[in-house]
Structure formats: structure tokens, C-alpha cells
């Protein structure tokens with residue numbers, strides 16, 4: 011073959027992109043000159059995680075490849091260019107820009123959201139949920155809206171409802187059927203789901219057929235239902251199912267299914283052998299597959315067809331596990347049990363914990379045919395393995411869905427899985443594939459992921475993959491090294507446990523007993539501050555005590571942050587950001603006297619920069635005399651509790667956010683932790699304190715406080731997640747006590763709560779079980795520990811300035827009183843700064 | 846490189862502090878000089894000292910690691926207080942430790958490690974801090990400079 015063939019792919023969605031990757035990775039570009047047309051502005055992105063667009067991810071981070079991927083691979087990508095016609099006679103595709111010849115053509119046009127033919131469905135603010143542009147439109151429409159309705163209570167509908175709720179709209183879901191998620195759950199499961207979702211404040215209206223949409227009175231729209239009941243809302247999102255985008259194929263006469271979809275065979279060939287179809291537009295064996303994993307398998311089959319391989323598409327498993335509005339829902343195989351007449355079912359319903367589980371098993375009770383889970387997905391992975399690998403069920407199949415405490419419920423350990431067990435269904439990676447990459451030299455999780463792509467699709471298999479990889483590495487005698495540094499063969503968490511259990515109070519004791527013998531046992535700048543922090547969390551002795559001082563980072567040693575020229579900053583605590591005029595004046599006077607640059611921080615306090623080492627004790631002496639205390643701006647510890655002005659002044663406020671912020675700041679000040687901790691408290695849902703970007707965020711409600719956890723600003727912002735609702739003051743303190751102590755206990759060094767949470771096996775659900783339901787039985791202990799820290803608080807600066815021994819370090823030179831002469835300042839905008 | 850950077854800064858310092866400088870310049874440039882006492886040191890950590898040498902004044906970081914030399918000396922170290930990476934005089938305020946068998950100090954600003962023995966930077970083989978001889982005479986700490 012002397013000339014390249016022209017291969018055109020229509021659609022740059024998830025599946026079309028996967029096909030491009032197959033072509034690039036397997037050297038097919040020598041044979042094909044590939045051109046991809048994408049109607050959307052953006053290059054292919056992760057539609058499965060589309061909703062994360064609302065929680066801080068942008069188009070670039072959702073993209074499935076780097077910006078230059080297509081260009082460097084030699085594939086032409088034409089975004090914002092829709093194909094409007096396929097001319098099969100001349101073998102050309104037509105766009106507004108021109109005509110392009112093809113030898114082979116692949117349709118990967120996906121599907122579009124179905125909008126029911128209701129009069130008024132095209133009004134402004136009637137939207138759908140499929141693309142990034144759709145989400146931009148929703149966000150724009152939500153700006154001046156207070157209520158939103160989702161039409162359709164299926165999987166995507168509930169996801170859209172969650173998004174509206176996240177945009178602070180009062181949200182309702184309107185479903186035509188008699189239960190939510192009619193495809194995935196039965197009546198009992200649907201009922202439970204409704205209860206849970208209503209408890210989150212989303213209104214659920216079942217058996218409602220919308221007749222028309224017209225002008226509303228109080229809101230922008232009014233929806234009129236079959237029985238003339240009405241619902242008013244400012245914004246409507248239709249999520250009433252998807253339809254294949256098969257218009258191009260229809261127009262050029264390809265075979266189309268009765269209810270839509272381009273008919274394909276096992277090779278993904280359409281009725282014209284020059285044309286293939288893959289993904290959600292393709293109809294195989296009378297079925298459309300509305301999930302990404304089957305689409306990827308089709309892409310692999312299509313690649314094989316284009317290169318004369320023999321991989322075929324043979325249908326796909328539609329098992330799914332999701333978290334919708336924070337509610338677990340899982341569905342495996344024949345979840346309704348209506349495809350196997352002889353199937354038998356086990357059901358378990360816990361009306362208190364609101365969990366429902368159902369097993370569908372073969373008549374001999376040996377094989378799992380399907381399963382349905384609502385409220386708790388913890389057994390999903392195990393059940394899926396039984397199902398997809400045909401593993402024989404235990405004698406008492408019911409034990410698989412009974413609560414853990416009532417016995418049995420053995421999870422299938424990674425060792426028990428057969429080689430053929432599918433671990434990652436998105437990329438079709440089996441346990442055998444993983445073993446092979448390890449045998450070929452992969453030494454850790456990252457290596458396995460890079461080699462197999464496992465867990466880089468929907469991410470649902472992350473925990474399972476990790477356990478398989480760890481298990482296989484250990485089976486091969488590879489020590490999975492989690493040591494903190496060369497001085498200790500322990501993780502931070504293990505060191506923490508050792509310190510607590512053995513009551514070790516100094517670094518010297520710890521390294522004598524548990525350090526590695528082949529070092530000088532001096533420690534280093536990794537383990538010393540980490541151990542210092544652990545000791546402080548456990549015993550709360552002043553960090554400047556003789557036994558602890560050599561462990562501290564310079565910032566902790568001098569209880570101030572070292573700046574780039576060797577001077578320090580001074581940050582007194584201003585709890586909740588509330589400060590009297592008298593104290594403000596003192597800050598000004600001190601700053602003036604010691605020539606300090608002054609700046610208001612984002613933590614609602616005042617930072618004084620440029621203090622010389624030898625001036626620090628005098629500066630603090632004056633501040634302490636005026637009633638200030640240290641702000642721990644230097645420590646891995648509580649920084650500030652930011653607050654809005656709240657109900658005392660604000661006309662919207664429903665609780666006293668400033669009062670609460672001061673309470674919290676005073677309670678947790680001085681707590682040493684794996685990394686810094688920031689709080690925010692807002693007085694109502696308008697959230698002026700931006701509490702959802704904090705480790706601990708608190709938002710007032712009519713009835714108390716909603717608690718959010720594990721948020722973060724910075725390089726990788728992360729919205730805090732709703733953890734508990736309508737707590738009273740006492741409950742709030744208790745929950746935060748437990749949460750913080752559990753974090754202090756289990757996090758790695760320098761791991762913020764957000765990263766800790768992302769790495770926590772079991773995620774938020776697990777955290778809730780531990781903190782709210784006391785599943786580990788440690789809550790009393792956590793509360794006690796926190797109370798000890800609270801009770802033993804003392805201002806480190808007050809402690810230091812009353813101890814001449816401690817003050818002796820606060821001079822530039824041991825043998826000379828002069829200040830460091832090489833610190834040179836210059837002036838800018840009326841203040842000093844380093845020259 | 847370190848030497849010249851330090852020298853230049855000291856020239857500026859001289860101008861700024863000419864009075865103080867004169868006081869010290871009148872001292873004799875003896876080989877060994879007393880800088881402080883044992884009580885001024887902080888075990889397993891550092892302090893800074895001002896030193897007048899034949900080449901002009903220097904800021905020296907002195908580290909005290911009791912027990913490290915197992916009685917054979919080797920428990921006092923003196924090196925540049927000046928951190929060549931940040932150009933600030935801060936080395937004495939770094940964390941002391943041992944890495945790959947050698948006692949080191951980590952710069953408190955950008956965290957590079959310097960070997961106490963010879964001042965060698967572990968992250969950049971082109972960078973080396975100056976070192977001075979240092980010893981106890983009874984309870985006094987003496988540096989050769």
C-alpha cells in the first residue's frame with residue numbers, strides 16, 4: 011500500500027477519542043490518515059465526571075488528553091465543525107467548511123438528551139444536561155434563579171438535581187413513573203431512594219406528566235401537570251432519557267433500528283461496510299449501551315476491524331454503581347430478576363439505616379444473576395466479582411447482603427479472585443493483566459496504572475485495584491515501603507499509634523526504641539517536625555521546651571514565619587476576625603515602633619512583617635500585655651476561623667456566625683495537626699465566609715448548623731462536602747472534635763484534609779460511619795483526647811517570654827548584640843519591604 | 846562563589862555599621878578565638894556567632910551534637926551562616942539531622958541539606974559552605990578564624 015487511506019471519525023466524544031488512542035498507540039497511523047470532526051468547542055472530555063465542572067474542575071482538567079495530543083500524534087482534530095451530511099456515493103463527508111473524502115468512516119456521534127414534546131419546552135431557561143456548554147447555560151440561568159426542576163428521575167436526572175442543589179437552588183425532581191430510577195431499582199428500592207433524597211431537601215414528585223409550560227406568577231415558569239396541579243420554577247432541566255444521534259446515518263440510508271440507533275454487527279460495521287458506528291449511537295443486538303465501558307469495548311472492536319484483527323464486540327455488562335445526591339445505588343446484571351424465570355431472590359431492608367439490598371440467584375442457589383443495592387454500596391465490588399466471574403456463591407448467599415455484625419459477609423479478598431476477574435471495566439483490565447505488568451517490572455500502583463490504564467476511566471475500581479496491586483506485590487515479596495524517612499520504618503500513622511500506646515514523650519526516646527539502627531539516630535527535617543507535631547497533638551507540651559526545640563522547623567522554633575530575607579512575621583490571633591478599636595490601635599503602635607510592614611490577611615487578621623529575630627520577644631511582650639495571644643500562623647495547626655458578620659448585623663443572617671467562629675477558634679487554637687487547618691462560618695446560605703473552601707465549613711440554617719468537611723483553596727481547590735445537617739452547638743463541637751482528632755490520628759505528614767479524604771478508602775461514607783455512627787467505637791476516646799488538648803492550651807509566646815532560657819535563642823549572634831547587618835530594607839507605598 | 850557573595854554583603858554591612866566594625870577591627874586576628882560558652886549552645890541545634898577574621902567579618906553557624914563523636918570530638922561543627930540559595934543569614938536556624946550516614950543541616954528557607962563535616966550541599970555538588978575548625982576548651986567554645 012503506497013498511499014495512506016483516509017479515515018474520518020465523526021464525533022470527538024469519549025468513545026471517538028478512545029478509538030483515536032487505539033489507533034495512535036498501535037501504530038495504525040502509518041496506514042490511515044485520520045481526521046476527527048467534533049461539533050463541540052472542546053476537545054474530548056470526561057463526560058462521566060461532567061458534574062465535577064460545578065465543583066471546581068474546568069474544561070482543561072476534564073479533558074481526556076493534553077492540549078497538544080492530537081497535533082503531536084499526527085491526527086487532525088477539527089473542533090467546532092459539525093458534519094452535516096454523509097455522501098456515500100462520492101465517499102465524502104460535508105461540513106459548512108467543505109467536503110472531505112474518506113475511505114473508511116466511523117460514526118461516534120453519541121446521543122442527545124430527549125426533550126419531551128411539551129408545549130413551552132423551548133422557553134428561556136429550559137435546558138438539558140449533556141455538554142460543558144449545557145452546564146455553562148445552567149450556571150448562567152441559575153444566577154438569578156431561586157428554584158429549579160429536573161424533569162426525569164433517572165440516573166442522569168438525579169445527577170442534574172444534585173448539580174442544581176449545588177447551585178443553591180431549591181430543587182425538585184419530576185418523574186413520570188411511580189418510582190425514581192425505574193430502570194435500576196424496584197419499588198422498594200425506589201421508595202427508599204425517595205425518602206433519602208427528600209431528606210436532603212430535594213422535592214420528589216412521582217407519576218407527574220407535564221402537560222405544558224407557561225409563564226409563572228411567582229417564578230419564571232409554571233409547569234402544569236395532567237391533573238391540573240402546577241409547580242412554579244425559575245429553571246427547568248430536561249433529563250428524560252437519551253436518544254442516539256443517528257440523523258446523519260438516517261439521511262444517507264444506513265440501516266436504523268426501530269427506536270433509533272445505527273445498526274451494527276459484532277465488528278461494529280454498519281449496513282455499509284465502509285462505515286462503522288461505535289458508542290451511544292450504535293445499536294447492537296437491539297440494544298443501545300448508555301455507558302462508557304461498552305463504548306470503549308466497541309472502540310476496541312472497531313480498531314480491530316479497521317486493522318483486520320479479530321477482536322469483536324460481544325455485548326457488555328450494564329452493572330453500575332453510583333452515588334447520587336450522596337446516596338449509594340448499585341445495580342448488577344439482572345437486577346430485577348425478570349430475565350430468568352427460575353431465579354430466586356433474597357431481600358434485606360433496614361428501614362432505620364435506610365439500606366436495601368437484593369440478590370437474584372440461580373434456582374440452585376449457586377450463581378449470582380443480579381443484585382440491587384440502595385443506601386450502601388460497600389458489597390458492590392464483591393458481588394460484581396461473583397456475578398461477572400461466575401464464582402460459586404457461599405452456602406448462605408444471604409450472608410452477602412446481611413449487615414457485617416450479624417456474621418459472615420465475607421468480602422472476596424484480592425487473593426480469591428481468578429486471573430480472569432475483570433478489575434477495571436472501563437479499560438477492560440483483568441487481574442491477570444495486572445499480574446503481568448507487575449511481573450514485567452511495575453513496582454507500585456502508579457506503575458500499574460500507567461501500564462494498564464486501570465482506574466483511569468470512571469474511577470470506580472480505585473479501591474479494588476489498590477488492594478489487588480498491594481496483594482500481588484506482597485505475594486511477590488515486594489515490601490510496600492511506606493516509611494516516613496530513612497530513620498523510621500513506619501508511617502506517620504504508625505508513629506502516632508506508637509507514641510500513644512507506649513506513652514513516649516520525646517523524640518530521643520522514640521528514635522532509641524523504634525528508629526533504624528543503621529543511622530546516627532539524629533533524625534532529619536522530615537521526621538523531626540512530624541514527630542514534634544505528633545507529640546504536640548498527644549501531650550500538648552510547649553513546643554519550645556528543651557526536649558522539643560531541636561525538632562521544630564525554624565518557624566516553630568521562633569514562633570514566627572521566616573521571610574525570604576531571614577526576618578519574621580508576627581501574626582496575633584484575632585478570633586473570628588473580631589477586633590476592638592483599642593486592640594487595632596495597639597497593633598498599629600507596635601507596627602510603627604518596630605517598623606513592621608502591615609497587611610490584612612485573607613484569614614481576617616493582621617500580619618506584621620519584617621520583625622528582626624532579636625525584636626520578637628519585645629514585640630510579643632507588648633502584644634501580650636494588650637491581651638493578644640499567638641496566632642499559630644507558623645504552625646501546622648489551626649489557622650483562623652473566618653466568619654461573615656452573621657445575624658447580629660446582617661439582615662439575612664439566621665445564626666450568630668461571628669459568635670460561633672470565636673467559640674470554635676478558641677476551642678481548637680493550638681491543636682497541632684498533620685497540616686494547617688482552616689475553618690469558615692457563614693450566617694446563612696449566602697455563604698459570605700466562603701466556608702465551603704475550608705477544611706471545616708459551617709453554614710447556618712434555620713435549625714442550627716450544616717457542617718462541611720475537607721474543602722481546600724489553593725493550587726487544587728476542592729469544595730467541602732456536606733457531612734451533617736442541622737446540628738445544635740453541642741453536636742457541632744462534638745462532631746468537629748471527633749473529625750479533627752481522627753484526621754490528626756490517621757493522616758500522613760503534610761497532608762491537608764482534602765487530600766487525606768481523597769485517599770481515604772471508603773471515602774466520605776466511611777468517614778460518616780466512623781464519626782457519626784461510631785463504627786470503630788473510638789469516638790469517646792477521640793473526644794477525650796480533644797478535650798485534653800483544649801484543657802492544656804497555653805499561649806506559646808506567653809510561655810516563652812516568661813522563660814529566660816527560652817529567650818536566649820532570640821538574638822542574631824551568641825557573642826554579639828548587633829542585629830544581622832545584611833538585612834536591608836527599602837520603602838514602598840509608605841511601608842518597608844526587603845530590598 | 847559563596848565567599849565572594851558573602852564578602853560583597855559584608856562590604857555593605859561595613860559601611861552601614863562602621864562604628865561597630867571599627868571596634869572589632871581593632872581586635873587581634875588570632876588564629877583561635879573564643880566565641881561563647883557551652884551554655885550558649887543548643888544541643889542538637891545551631892546558634893550563630895559573629896567572627897572577625899583576617900578576611901573580614903564572618904557569620905558562623907555553630908552546631909552542637911553531644912554524643913555524636915562518641916568522645917572523639919566531632920560533636921561541634923562550624924560553617925557559614927549564610928545560605929547561598931536564599932542569600933539570607935539563616936543556616937544556624939535549620940534542622941539538624943543525618944542523611945545517608947552524614948550529619949547535615951537543612952536550610953530553613955528552601956530546605957537544601959549541607960553536610961556539617963565539610964559544608965558540601967547534597968542537592969547541588971557545585972555548592973559548598975565554608976567550614977571553620979571549632980572545639981571546646983573546658984566550657985568555652987573556640988573557633989579558628
Ligand SMILES: Cc1cc2nc3c(=O)[nH]c(=O)nc-3n(C[C@H](O)[C@H](O)[C@H](O)COP(=O)(O)OP(=O)(O)OC[C@H]3O[C@@H](n4cnc5c(N)ncnc54)[C@H](O)[C@@H]3O)c2cc1C
Pocket residue numbers: 020021022023024025026027047048049050057058059060061091092093094118119120121139140141166169255258288289290291299300301302303305332468
Ligand atoms: C452527566 C452524565 C453522567 C454520566 N455518568 C456516567 C457514568 O457514571 N458511567 C458511565 O458509564 N457513563 C456515564 N455517562 C454516559 C457516558 O458519558 C456516555 O456513555 C459516553 O460519553 C458515550 O460516549 P460517546 O462517544 O458515544 O458519546 P459522546 O461522549 O456524547 O460524544 C459524542 C460527540 O460527538 C459529537 N457529535 C455529534 N454529532 C456530530 C456531528 N454531526 N459532527 C461532529 N460531531 C458530532 C457530539 O458533540 C459529542 O461531542 C454519563 C453521561 C452524562 C451526560
Ligand code: HEM
Pocket residue numbers: 571572579580581611612613614615616617641643649650722723724725
Ligand atoms: C502551598 C500553598 C501555600 C503555602 C506554602 C502557604 C503558606 C502560607 C504562609 C507561610 C503563611 C503565613 C504568612 C506569614 O505570616 O508569614 C500563609 C498565610 C495565609 N495563607 Fe497561605 N499558603 C498556601 C496556600 C494558601 C491558599 C491556597 C490560601 C487561600 C485559599 C492561603 C491563604 C492564606 C491566608 C488567608 C493566610 C493568612 C492567614 C493568617 O491570617 O494567619 N494560603 N500561607
Ligand code: SF4
Pocket residue numbers: 654655656657660661662663664667692693694695696697698699
Ligand atoms: S452569609 Fe448570610 S448572614 Fe453571613 S453575611 Fe452573608 S448574607 Fe449575611
